[in-house]
Amino acid sequence: MTLAVQERTGTGIARKGGVDAAALLTAYVCLLWFIPSPMVVSALGSAGSPATLFGIGLFLYWAWHTVRRTERSDRRFRPVRAAMMVLLVVMLMVYAHAMAGPLPGDEISTADSGMLRLISLAGVVLLACDGVSDMDRLVTILRRLALAAGLVALLGLAQYATGELFVDRIRVPGLTAGTEGWTLSTRSGFSRPSGTSMSPIEYGVVLGMMLPLAIVCASVPSRYRWLSRAMLVAMIASIFFSMSRSAYLCSLAGMFVLALSWDLRTRLRALGVFAVVSVVMYVAVPGLLGSIRGLFSNADQDPSIASRTGSYDIAGEFISGSPVVGKGFGTFLPKYWILDNAYLGMTIEAGFLGLLALLTLIVSGLVSARSARRALQAERDARPVDAADAGNAHHVQFAQALLASVAAGAGGLAFFDAFAFPQTAGCFFLLIGLAGAMRRLTQTPAPDPRRPVRS
Numbered sequence: 001m002t003l004a005v006q007e008r009t010g011t012g013i014a015r016k017g018g019v020d021a022a023a024l025l026t027a028y029v030c031l032l033w034f035i036p037s038p039m040v041v042s043a044l045g046s047a048g049s050p051a052t053l054f055g056i057g058l059f060l061y062w063a064w065h066t067v068r069r070t071e072r073s074d075r076r077f078r079p080v081r082a083a084m085m086v087l088l089v090v091m092l093m094v095y096a097h098a099m100a101g102p103l104p105g106d107e108i109s110t111a112d113s114g115m116l117r118l119i120s121l122a123g124v125v126l127l128a129c130d131g132v133s134d135m136d137r138l139v140t141i142l143r144r145l146a147l148a149a150g151l152v153a154l155l156g157l158a159q160y161a162t163g164e165l166f167v168d169r170i171r172v173p174g175l176t177a178g179t180e181g182w183t184l185s186t187r188s189g190f191s192r193p194s195g196t197s198m199s200p201i202e203y204g205v206v207l208g209m210m211l212p213l214a215i216v217c218a219s220v221p222s223r224y225r226w227l228s229r230a231m232l233v234a235m236i237a238s239i240f241f242s243m244s245r246s247a248y249l250c251s252l253a254g255m256f257v258l259a260l261s262w263d264l265r266t267r268l269r270a271l272g273v274f275a276v277v278s279v280v281m282y283v284a285v286p287g288l289l290g291s292i293r294g295l296f297s298n299a300d301q302d303p304s305i306a307s308r309t310g311s312y313d314i315a316g317e318f319i320s321g322s323p324v325v326g327k328g329f330g331t332f333l334p335k336y337w338i339l340d341n342a343y344l345g346m347t348i349e350a351g352f353l354g355l356l357a358l359l360t361l362i363v364s365g366l367v368s369a370r371s372a373r374r375a376l377q378a379e380r381d382a383r384p385v386d387a388a389d390a391g392n393a394h395h396v397q398f399a400q401a402l403l404a405s406v407a408a409g410a411g412g413l414a415f416f417d418a419f420a421f422p423q424t425a426g427c428f429f430l431l432i433g434l435a436g437a438m439r440r441l442t443q444t445p446a447p448d449p450r451r452p453v454r455s
Contacts, residue, residue: 021131033148036167037198039175047113052120059123079364080436087357098328107331114330121429128433149210150231156193156238187243188291202421204247205412212258212404220394246415254408261400326351342413365432368439373399375442
């Protein structure tokens with residue numbers, strides 16, 4: 001495999017008798033979604049999940065290709081790549097500061113695993129941002145992401161219908177089972193499916209992040225659109241059954257951003273579909289919608305809400321100890337408090353410097369997806385009506401869906417500790433990396449100052 005320079009797309013890991021970046025990222029998605037999250041290499045602890053180890057390999061792979069690349073750079077600024085590198089540098093500073101001070105033994109090991117997990121996430125972002133070779137391969141990854149989410153949603157429906165976890169029966173050589181005593185949780189008398197995730201909250205949030213992509217896959221013409229629509233129905237039902245406020249709010253955020261690009265007719269059609277689904281749920285599962293409504297109407301009496309609001313004073317005490325670089329990424333253990341807020345947790349563990357670096361990465365992903373959508377739309381509008389191909393129209397929709405998915409993930413970080421859950425963090429960072437790739441694939445190469453300009 002070599003790094004190929006293309007006239008429009010820039011540098012990408014192209015297929016030449018082997019796998020490309022899209023195939024590698026697909027393998028990462030399969031490891032992330034289809035191996036239960038508690039299953040890890042026991043000697044490595046929380047950093048020993050197959051997806052995390054594969055992500056570290058992707059980082060080394062990206063670094064090796066970057067160092068040995070001999071082709072001339074396309075000279076374009078890539079905000080996602082720059083923001084990811086800044087986050088890595090900041091986290092190395094945070095890690096050095098934590099190791100220089102006195103840390104309990106259990107926090108030292110979690111700080112080490114935290115850096116390994118971050119390097120893995122960086123590998124996913126950087127390979128996605130720099131490695132995807134063309135727009136068709138990027139759309140292929142997005143379709144595979146939606147398909148993987150749909151398959152896990154089907155597993156969740158089976159869990160809800162039978163009350164069986166199923167994944168506790170999986171055994172992978174070399175990995176600890178990690179599922180002993182793991183059962184489905186309940187809320188208001190309803191079983192809460194968790195798929196292969198660590199909790200129903202993570203399950204619902206990752207499906208909420210994937211929902212905009214699933215909607216676009218189900219709406220654009222394709223050979224297997226019937227399958228995409230079936231998967232979309234499974235995802236919507238599974239989000240309902242998750243009984244998670246975080247999942248509902250995350251899904252609404254993604255749907256709101258996606259709907260910004262729709263015309264009035266499409267919005268009314270979407271509202272009609274939502275109304276039909278709600279009626280079906282009301283009839284098929286008595287009491288479900290009432291219980292969901294109670295999650296919000298009785299929020300002031302919910303212990304989990306009280307825990308969230310009560311965490312601010314505790315967080316302030318920890319932040320005041322090291323407000324700039326924090327106490328160490330991954331060192332704020334559940335024995336101190338369960339924050340259910342990744343932004344607040346990042347401020348405690350990496351200080352305001354780490355929080356700023358994380359926000360910069362998120363904004364760069366949002367801006368990149370929006371920039372790509374505008375470029376694709378402008379290119380489509382510039383063509384004659386009879387020359388506007390359907391493929392470009394689909395690319396515009398996928399760009400908006402990617403923007404919506406990143407926005408949904410950014411919202412989800414405010415409602416639970418996303419970095420403690422591998423599927424949420426892995427999917428979110430992959431989406432940001434793909435947003436960076438989409439911007440790269442839609443930008444015109446910068447002029448080479450060493451090349452004379454012809455008059």
